[in-house]
Amino acid sequence: MDQPLNVFVTVVEKRNFSRAAEELHMTQPAVSQYIKNLEDALGTKLLERSNRSVELNKAGEIVYHHAKELLNLYSKMNYLLDDLTNRASGKITIGASYTYGEYVLPHVIAKIRHNYPLITPSITIGNSTEIGDLVYSHQLDVGIIEGDYPARDMKVDDFTEDEMVIVAAPSHVQVENGSILENEMWIVREAGSGTREATEKMWKQLEITPPNTMAFGSTQLIKESVEAGIGISFLSRWTIRKELELGSLVVLTIPDFTYTRTFSILMRSPFQTKVLEVFLEHIHDHHIH
Structure with missing residues (x-):
């Protein structure tokens, strides 16, 4: 339901079809088709394309502004429905440095599995540099590291x-x-x-x-x-x-x-699935004695 708008917003924010395709894990022709279908459905062009980038025209600015609001509302609606039915389900790929991954994370995962049995975590343990690099290259949804790591385009949240x-x-x-x-x-x-x-x-x-x-x-x-x-x-x-x-x-x-020392949560994607939200809530709520 929200995919065409999500693709449109990503293209606008990346200002480039190939970068948007990479972010969305799609092919560039698929991204182009989504934009064409959206423009056909709305009966107007939304983007001005040049060799290197894309820019919004007036119609595009209107659609972009409202698309952001609609995606936010859609996300909230799904979140509330998931909460209502407690049906958070699906895979999550987690990376953690050895200390947290081997001695704390298993207790967090046990609690998540008890509360949300349909969530299936996949865990990668490595040193902080390796985990940071895997999050950066979109091979992990979230990473937990210790020490300093060059954040680049990632969100860093110091949590314990x-x-x-x-x-x-x-x-x-x-x-x-x-x-x-x-x-x-x-x-x-x-x-x-x-x-x-x-x-x-x-x-x-x-x-x-x-x-x-x-x-x-x-x-x-x-x-x-x-x-x-x-x-x-x-x-x-x-x-x-x-x-x-x-x-x-x-x-x-x-x-x-x-x-x-401080432990930090690393994420790169701006979009949070319900499963990721559940994981982050449990990480923040877990008290280590």
């Missing part, structure tokens, strides 16, 4: 904070002085990881330059290595809750030192 701590095996001698940390074997994540970025910022904050480091692509492998006494690491409290309860890892406390 995470405390990072220095962890060691219980047999490790507790550190009295921060400078001793420099001589430790540091087990770190790979480049591109938000946890690795946080580790390097922490070193800078403590003014240390460790000569001994080992890089692993898995938080679980890092935890096992620290437990085995190979070295120490800098990890999210979310990732070590069970180990702290079991006493297999300890936190090394440094006087007057705390470190928190």
Whole structure:
């Protein structure tokens, strides 16, 4: 019902048929046909085409203004109907960095599946850079990342904070002085990881330059290595809750030192499906202890 207007609005805002086709995941001839059908139905031309771009004429300006309002109303109508029937259904592709994706996201998904059993999430786990790139290239509907990422044409929503701590095996001698940390074997994540970025910022904050480091692509492998006494690491409290309860890892406390980082939601598409709205509501409502 709203597709011709949606195509028209996208062409106007992208000012180009091929860019609109890419945004809508359609072929350029299909986009052109939608515009032609709309112009035929309304009995007037709406766009002035040039070699490089398209511009609105007077009739197009009227249609564009009202099309935006109609699409908004149509979206609200569907949202209310979906709420009424609780029928949010369909696929959603979610990407998350390792920390959030492996230790928090499963609990969020469990709640969504309980409340909306017709939603079928597909989850990709990667480091923050990889997830950001997949959202940017429209391969994911939404991404959750930690650390800094060049947003480009994406919407970034900071939504929660995470405390990072220095962890060691219980047999490790507790550190009295921060400078001793420099001589430790540091087990770190790979480049591109938000946890690795946080580790390097922490070193800078403590003014240390460790000569001994080992890089692993898995938080679980890092935890096992620290437990085995190979070295120490800098990890999210979310990732070590069970180990702290079991006493297999300890936190090394440094006087007057705390470190928190922000987790962000990344999206590129300006349109939100009901399924995406449900996911975002659950993400914001999930309280991490």
